Amino acid sequence: EDKVVQSPLSLVVHEGDTVTLNCSYEVTNFRSLLWYKQEKKAPTFLFMLTSSGIEKKSGRLSSILDKKELFSILNITATQTGDSAVYLCAVEFPLMKTSYDKVIFGPGTSLSVIP
Amino acid sequence: GAVVSQHPSWVICKSGTSVKIECRSLDFQATTMFWYRQFPKQSLMLMATSNEGSKATYEQGVEKDKFLINHASLTLSTLTVTSAHPEDSSFYICSARRLTSGGAWVQTYEQYFGPGTRLTVT
Numbered sequence: 179e180d181k182v183v184q185s186p187l188s189l190v191v192h193e194g195d196t197v198t199l200n201c202s203y204e205v206t207n208f209r210s211l212l213w214y215k216q217e218k219k220a221p222t223f224l225f226m227l228t229s230s231g232i233e234k235k236s237g238r239l240s241s242i243l244d245k246k247e248l249f250s251i252l253n254i255t256a257t258q259t260g261d262s263a264v265y266l267c268a269v270e271f272p273l274m275k276t277s278y279d280k281v282i283f284g285p286g287t288s289l290s291v292i293p
Numbered sequence: 294g295a296v297v298s299q300h301p302s303w304v305i306c307k308s309g310t311s312v313k314i315e316c317r318s319l320d321f322q323a324t325t326m327f328w329y330r331q332f333p334k335q336s337l338m339l340m341a342t343s344n345e346g347s348k349a350t351y352e353q354g355v356e357k358d359k360f361l362i363n364h365a366s367l368t369l370s371t372l373t374v375t376s377a378h379p380e381d382s383s384f385y386i387c388s389a390r391r392l393t394s395g396g397a398w399v400q401t402y403e404q405y406f407g408p409g410t411r412l413t414v415t
Contacts, residue, residue: 191377214406220386220406220408220409223405224408226404236337266337270404273415279325279342280350281327283336284339285335
């Protein structure tokens with residue numbers, strides 16, 4: 179069964195801390211892994227990862243993919259209260275015997291950054 | 294950045310009525326759009342994949358006759374919840390895929406979400 183697992187499911191840190199969020203997956207014919215940040219409404223796109231070992235960075239956020247071990251991490255350095263959100267990991271893969279892709283989401287990691 | 298809109302942003306309807314939700318990609322063409330449902334404090338659950346010009350692909354457990362999806366153009370997909378019941382009350386989110394680079398062997402995409410539609414069925 180195709181699945182995406184995230185850990186931890188929730189996390190509380192102090193401002194300035196560094197956090198690492200984990201995402202592991204089991205899918206057939208992996209295409210890409212995506213990270214999203216969800217605050218009150220719809221998720222906003224953070225990163226798309228397709229190749230192993232290539233770190234993607236955006237400000238204090240960075241992410242890397244390991245296709246051999248089937249996981250990805252999302253790092254947030256020097257956390258701020260504005261980083262408080264649910265971070266969703268999603269995996270995209272082609273549907274068998276079709277030309278369509280499918281996306282499944284992990285349960286999310288709820289991050290709370292306290293002053 | 295790419296923009297996806299949804300309309301309406303919230304709707305309240307009576308049990309037994311139908312509700313149509315629109316998803317538009319405003320500044321790019323999207324051959325594929327996805328429809329999700331999200332219940333409180335839960336992750337997004339994929340309902341169906343909508344492909345322009347063809348029938349939608351529904352996830353297991355999602356009734357295609359109840360959740361009608363039409364992807365009539367490269368910028369518009371609609372989800373119609375027919376004969377809505379209180380248990381259909383949820384947050385419905387669409388996303389649209391934008392091709393960011395393409396070649397003979399590898400294509401990369403980004404997926405952008407609409408703001409969501411809060412449906413309450415009374």
